[in-house]
Amino acid sequence: xxxxxxxxxxxGCNRHGQERYKQRLDQLMxxxxxxETGEGVVSFPNGFGVENARDNDRLEGSxxxxxxxxxxxxxxxxxxxxxxFSVKLGLPHRLVEAEQVAAGWPAWLSSAAGEAVxxxxxxxxxxxxxxxxxxxxxxxxxxxxxxxxxGRMVALKKVRFDNFQPExxxxxxxxxxxxxxxxxPNVMKLEGVITSSISSSIYLVFEYMEHDLAGLSSCxxxxxxxxxxxxxxxxxxxxxxxxxLRGVMHRDIKASNILVSDQGILKxxxxxxxxxxxxxxxxxxxxxxVTLWYRPPELLxxxxxxxxxxxxxxxxxxxxxxxxxxxxxxxRTEVEQLHKIFKLCGSPPDDYWKKIKLPHSxxxxxxxxxxxxxxxxxxxxxxTAVDLLETFLSIEPHKRGTASSALLSExxxxxxxxCDPSTLPKYPPNKEMDAKQRDELRRKKxxxxxxxxxxxxxxxxxxRTLQERSNLxxxxxxxxxxxDAQFARKGNHRAKEGAVHGGYPHLSLDTMSETSQATATSxxxxxxxxxxxxxxxSFAWVKKRKDSASTLSYNPPSSRSQISAVDSAxxxxxxxxxxLTKEGNQDASEGDPEASxxxxxxxxxxxxxxxxxxxxxxxxxxxxxxPLEFKVRKVHHSRERSFDxxxxxxxxxxxxxxxxxxxxxxxxxHKIDELLQRNENHIRRAARRSRFDTET
Ligand SMILES: Nc1ncnc2c1ncn2[C@@H]1O[C@H](COP(=O)(O)OP(=O)(O)OP(=O)(O)O)[C@@H](O)[C@H]1O
Numbered sequence: 001x002x003x004x005x006x007x008x009x010x011x012g013c014n015r016h017g018q019e020r021y022k023q024r025l026d027q028l029m030x031x032x033x034x035x036e037t038g039e040g041v042v043s044f045p046n047g048f049g050v051e052n053a054r055d056n057d058r059l060e061g062s063x064x065x066x067x068x069x070x071x072x073x074x075x076x077x078x079x080x081x082x083x084x085f086s087v088k089l090g091l092p093h094r095l096v097e098a099e100q101v102a103a104g105w106p107a108w109l110s111s112a113a114g115e116a117v118x119x120x121x122x123x124x125x126x127x128x129x130x131x132x133x134x135x136x137x138x139x140x141x142x143x144x145x146x147x148x149x150x151g152r153m154v155a156l157k158k159v160r161f162d163n164f165q166p167e168x169x170x171x172x173x174x175x176x177x178x179x180x181x182x183x184x185p186n187v188m189k190l191e192g193v194i195t196s197s198i199s200s201s202i203y204l205v206f207e208y209m210e211h212d213l214a215g216l217s218s219c220x221x222x223x224x225x226x227x228x229x230x231x232x233x234x235x236x237x238x239x240x241x242x243x244x245l246r247g248v249m250h251r252d253i254k255a256s257n258i259l260v261s262d263q264g265i266l267k268x269x270x271x272x273x274x275x276x277x278x279x280x281x282x283x284x285x286x287x288x289x290v291t292l293w294y295r296p297p298e299l300l301x302x303x304x305x306x307x308x309x310x311x312x313x314x315x316x317x318x319x320x321x322x323x324x325x326x327x328x329x330x331x332r333t334e335v336e337q338l339h340k341i342f343k344l345c346g347s348p349p350d351d352y353w354k355k356i357k358l359p360h361s362x363x364x365x366x367x368x369x370x371x372x373x374x375x376x377x378x379x380x381x382x383x384t385a386v387d388l389l390e391t392f393l394s395i396e397p398h399k400r401g402t403a404s405s406a407l408l409s410e411x412x413x414x415x416x417x418x419c420d421p422s423t424l425p426k427y428p429p430n431k432e433m434d435a436k437q438r439d440e441l442r443r444k445k446x447x448x449x450x451x452x453x454x455x456x457x458x459x460x461x462x463x464r465t466l467q468e469r470s471n472l473x474x475x476x477x478x479x480x481x482x483x484d485a486q487f488a489r490k491g492n493h494r495a496k497e498g499a500v501h502g503g504y505p506h507l508s509l510d511t512m513s514e515t516s517q518a519t520a521t522s523x524x525x526x527x528x529x530x531x532x533x534x535x536x537x538s539f540a541w542v543k544k545r546k547d548s549a550s551t552l553s554y555n556p557p558s559s560r561s562q563i564s565a566v567d568s569a570x571x572x573x574x575x576x577x578x579x580l581t582k583e584g585n586q587d588a589s590e591g592d593p594e595a596s597x598x599x600x601x602x603x604x605x606x607x608x609x610x611x612x613x614x615x616x617x618x619x620x621x622x623x624x625x626x627p628l629e630f631k632v633r634k635v636h637h638s639r640e641r642s643f644d645x646x647x648x649x650x651x652x653x654x655x656x657x658x659x660x661x662x663x664x665x666x667x668x669x670h671k672i673d674e675l676l677q678r679n680e681n682h683i684r685r686a687a688r689r690s691r692f693d694t695e696t
Contacts, residue, residue, distance in 0.1 A: 112166040113173030123192040153208035178271045186239030188269040209259035217321050229322045230418035235266035241403035244308045247278045251289040253314035255321050264421030293327050300338045301358045309397035316392025346372030348395045384411040
């Protein structure tokens, strides 16, 4: 039997992984000695990670410890992409699966995403001591852990699966494959994958990073010097340059996805939305990528044929955040985001609108031309920095330059130069999550002050009532589930997590009073999104929701909706069929004109519909080209995205299941968010279905 394996350097294994891998190979060779010679046979295909002829040549000629690349096998790579894994290995798919299962991979993983773990052996959970939770993403929870053997800290990203649907497994597989393709000091390295043949979960193992740029830049007592900003930007651009040169578009660059170690080393993380583009595989892409505040105008206008320049726009937003200490463009909806962009960067000239071939683009053309006010807004920033920022934030993608050209810009070649990462201060733990926690504490303090002053006697009464009910329900819970201590513990644990999340308090009965009050007092800049109702709270929630629903309903901060109303009202569209001017919306002066104009809602719906169909066609197109391109893209709406309707009380879910194509006049400003969110959920579901239809 011939075992085809990847050269270790292509696999990106760490030292321990490599040792384990070698041991495994020895074992395989031992078990498969040729009877006549007693020799084990291992050869190298041109497998995953070998991207070009230079790599192949290097490998073919090399005296690799395990053998040589077979040219024949390299040629066989041209087989159909769906079967490429087996073809590459020169083995029937079943045998490859069997081999992976023998190596310790669960069968479900091997059959759905064998290519991602090809050549690796799983790491063992008992090699790590899991510590506290340090991050929460849409599809994952991240934990700090200690490698038992070395005491080294690592981050374990636990990936959530949707009932083991192959698509959600492959979704994770794509992230793994992209991470394995990258190898750069400023890109997070995947060290291995923890799973076992009996386990139903998967952990990705990464080097532990103490901070992220969102947490650091929002910290009130941290003000970066110019040399420090240059140091971070230089590292970020080097990481991005590497990704782009390897054909990887990140598609979710934002301050919280840029991690920084205590040694000042910056690494790009979270490749969950990344995609590989090569001149050969140019196909339609989805425009529903990149977190709203960092999303470039062409995506907001529905482009499906964008390039790596979308990442450069996001880099510009991160750059501004580092310079100013707060996010630059904080839109609540796509329309508002685009409006903010035009107001800041200037609206594009007429010939831009003629040239661009974007669906509905003329709908977004402002009636009045906006001059850029970026320089005015960056009054305290040096000339070279604004020049670079202006380049990054060019409305026209080709004017943004590249990561390489940015690294050559004046900014990095004038004093003060970028400082050395090792000279950066050692900050206390500061992640986006910590910033949220700070926000939450601040809100609680304000709430406490209000209570003390007796200003919110009514609130106090409700809280007391809720607390009493909560106690009652806790008793009921205990009574109904005798001995189910684990359940109760889990509930408490989730509640604690909720408190840590700041903006997304998980409601469970024992914290209900606290979180509802936090929601009620969460006004002002710290808009962090509506509360999330967890499964752990559903038991008591079902019992009590009638009574407490009014207290627990979500009210977005009034200040934000006011800002939005002012901004949007002053944003006249040229093709103004909706009369979206200040005057035209005077009736709705209390709310967001977007929210109060059913025609605009329809316009947004049109855009969403269009995106939905382009998304579906992208999926079909991607499925044709690469069987592993399958995932439902995460729809990022900055902090709104934890709004999970599935976990809403049943009574409201019914209503929420309806799609509103042309809703009635909506008076509350926050309704537009719900409407958009609801429609997006429908789009996601529809896209999932369409992908399933294509796959089955
Ligand atoms: N290597 C690491 N070291 C320390 N913290 C990490 C590491 N990787 C991730 N985190 C933390 O966990 C959070 C979530 O991780 P990540 O962004 O990879 O997950 P995700 O599910 O893809 O999230 P999102 O929904 O934001 O895209 C990060 O914002 C970060 O704070």
